[in-house]
Amino acid sequence: MKPVTAFHLELASALSGLRPIMMRLGLAFLVGAPFVFVRMPPRIQVAGLVTLVIFTTFFGAAVGMTRARAEGRLARLSLLPIPRWKALADIVLSNAVIDMLQTAPLLSLFILINGSDVKPAILIPLTGFYCATIFLLNMIGVLVGWVMKSNPEVHLIGGISVGIVVFISGLFPTPERIARPIAFIAPWNPVSELARLLEQAVEGVQSAGAMESWFGAMILIAATGLLVGRFFSGGPRPNGDERR
Amino acid sequence: MNDCDSVIEAENVIYRYPSGRGVRGVSLKTRAAECYAILGRNGSGKSTLTRLILGLEKPQSGVVRVFGDSRSDSDWRRFRKIGVVLDSNPHWENLSGFQNAYFFARSYGMPAAEAEGKINELFEAADLNAQARDKVATYSYGMRRKLAFAQALVHDPDLLILDEATAGLDAHFMEILTVLIRERGQRGKATWIAGNDPDWIANAADRVVFMDQGLIIEEGSPDELMTGVSELREVRIALQDFSPVPLIDIPGVTKLAQNGNTITALISRDLKPLPDLLSWLGKHTAAVSHIDVVGGTLRDAFLLRTGKTLDQ
Numbered sequence: 001m002k003p004v005t006a007f008h009l010e011l012a013s014a015l016s017g018l019r020p021i022m023m024r025l026g027l028a029f030l031v032g033a034p035f036v037f038v039r040m041p042p043r044i045q046v047a048g049l050v051t052l053v054i055f056t057t058f059f060g061a062a063v064g065m066t067r068a069r070a071e072g073r074l075a076r077l078s079l080l081p082i083p084r085w086k087a088l089a090d091i092v093l094s095n096a097v098i099d100m101l102q103t104a105p106l107l108s109l110f111i112l113i114n115g116s117d118v119k120p121a122i123l124i125p126l127t128g129f130y131c132a133t134i135f136l137l138n139m140i141g142v143l144v145g146w147v148m149k150s151n152p153e154v155h156l157i158g159g160i161s162v163g164i165v166v167f168i169s170g171l172f173p174t175p176e177r178i179a180r181p182i183a184f185i186a187p188w189n190p191v192s193e194l195a196r197l198l199e200q201a202v203e204g205v206q207s208a209g210a211m212e213s214w215f216g217a218m219i220l221i222a223a224t225g226l227l228v229g230r231f232f233s234g235g236p237r238p239n240g241d242e243r244r
Numbered sequence: 245m246n247d248c249d250s251v252i253e254a255e256n257v258i259y260r261y262p263s264g265r266g267v268r269g270v271s272l273k274t275r276a277a278e279c280y281a282i283l284g285r286n287g288s289g290k291s292t293l294t295r296l297i298l299g300l301e302k303p304q305s306g307v308v309r310v311f312g313d314s315r316s317d318s319d320w321r322r323f324r325k326i327g328v329v330l331d332s333n334p335h336w337e338n339l340s341g342f343q344n345a346y347f348f349a350r351s352y353g354m355p356a357a358e359a360e361g362k363i364n365e366l367f368e369a370a371d372l373n374a375q376a377r378d379k380v381a382t383y384s385y386g387m388r389r390k391l392a393f394a395q396a397l398v399h400d401p402d403l404l405i406l407d408e409a410t411a412g413l414d415a416h417f418m419e420i421l422t423v424l425i426r427e428r429g430q431r432g433k434a435t436w437i438a439g440n441d442p443d444w445i446a447n448a449a450d451r452v453v454f455m456d457q458g459l460i461i462e463e464g465s466p467d468e469l470m471t472g473v474s475e476l477r478e479v480r481i482a483l484q485d486f487s488p489v490p491l492i493d494i495p496g497v498t499k500l501a502q503n504g505n506t507i508t509a510l511i512s513r514d515l516k517p518l519p520d521l522l523s524w525l526g527k528h529t530a531a532v533s534h535i536d537v538v539g540g541t542l543r544d545a546f547l548l549r550t551g552k553t554l555d556q
Contacts, residue, residue, distance in 0.1 A: 002356075003347040009336055016338040016379070072334040075300060080351045081323040 006090035028102040065145025132217035188216030257306035268458035281437040284455035290438035327396035331408035352399035442542035473540035
């Protein structure tokens with residue numbers, strides 16, 4: 001492949017050779033496979049798979065961004081005649097494609113094996129919220145990776161952030177007194193909506209997804225996108241690194 | 245010369261790190277067709293100045309203009325005319341050298357066929373052709389540097405910016421680079437070098453600036469700067485063990501500096517003060533391992549002007 005854009009470059013770099021492919025795709029498949037193939041309550045299966053989506057997407061973006069900055073690849077990109085927004089969009093898009101390669105086969109298998117009477121009426125919103133989740137978490141990951149200074153920092157904050165997202169998305173049972181606030185924000189949260197639609201696909205319920213969920217996803221993506229864009233338009237992060 | 249000829253202009257630029265290091269009020273102007281070099285020790289501020297020129301840092305005070313425009317974050321188009329080799333040259337390690345260079349060429353707006361032709365030409369000059377399709381992860385340090393040069397030169401930029409770019413390069417490629425910089429100059433293209441290799445800079449640069457502690461100490465052509473040291477010789481005395489030596493005035497010794505277990509002195513061309521120097525050393529320190537005497541160079545000029553050696 002002859003890379004012409006940063007999107008090609010990142011994608012080719014991530015998927016060049018058997019080992020990177022095995023590490024990225026094979027490992028995600030191994031971790032997610034029990035939630036697809038082993039019989040357990042659908043809620044647990046969905047919680048496990050969506051947590052895997054959150055984990056791979058968010059961590060991939062955050063760690064990738066921290067590494068790209070620490071190794072100077074971001075600064076190098078900023079010295080090319082490419083608009084910053086385009087470089088950023090290319091990075092997020094390539095991350096998203098890789099995340100989809102990692103998790104979409106698992107979710108497809110899950111629906112294929114466990115779904116009952118699955119119709120386009122649910123597949124379309126399901127795909128939409130899956131994409132929204134991937135893009136949103138990618139941008140939050142990029143933002144966290146941009147702000148953090150080192151890999152240990154990004155792992156610490158990343159772990160906490162993944163925990164928070166899992167918690168507020170209601171993937172696992174929550175204490176009674178905070179169940180109501182979580183239920184209140186759930187329709188505005190694309191991750192909750194993805195989990196809900198996956199469960200409904202298994203149960204055979206046809207749903208298009210609540211209107212506020214579409215608005216919520218769009219507003220969150222737009223707001224995060226603006227925030228990330230604003231950070232990036234300020235040039236390389238003024239990290240106070242002392243150089244020569 | 246009018247202002248239209250100026251490529252880089254800095255007016256009283258200040259950028260200080262929390263430790264106090266950085267650039268402390270630098271003004272300079274470089275011209276088209278000129279190879280302009282900043283020579284200084286590590287920490288002298290030359291890389292910070294280069295980063296300010298590239299827009300990677302913003303001046304805390306003062307103005308930097310490149311091709312007449314002050315640095316603006318939204319102005320990404322300026323890099324169409326600039327090629328850059330930095331002290332660290334990150335590559336996409338899982339991709340081949342050719343793929344890395346191809347991305348750069350296309351990013352500079354080159355058509356596919358022209359990009360391939362130019363990359364092959366530059367890889368040939370850099371002796372990278374045999375490894376062009378190998379992953380960069382398998383490249384040596386010097387090969388990575390050469391790849392960075394190929395990436396920076398692929399679009400024949402009007403301004404080439406080199407920051408500590410020559411470390412790890414072999415002598416053959418350094419010669420090619422010198423010829424290339426001169427040939428670029430003849431075509432009106434400018435080069436900025438920030439480095440601490442005085443011998444190469446003396447060959448490649450038209451004008452040189454000595455920088456120390458964030459300030460410009462002296463500016464001139466290599467010949468102008470070496471005036472005054474042509475009558476001097478640099479004596480480098482390696483001691484068997486490190487021991488601090490009191491640096492006193494010795495008749496006939498113009499400058500005296502110690503860097504680890506090496507004593508560097510500038511003495512008159514006839515070497516008459518050498519016996520006095522050695523006898524004084526014998527009184528204060530361990531045995532001498534060996535002595536080198538070299539002619540008046542830019543390195544000596546730097547020592548003469550700043551009182552410091554370029555060796556760290």
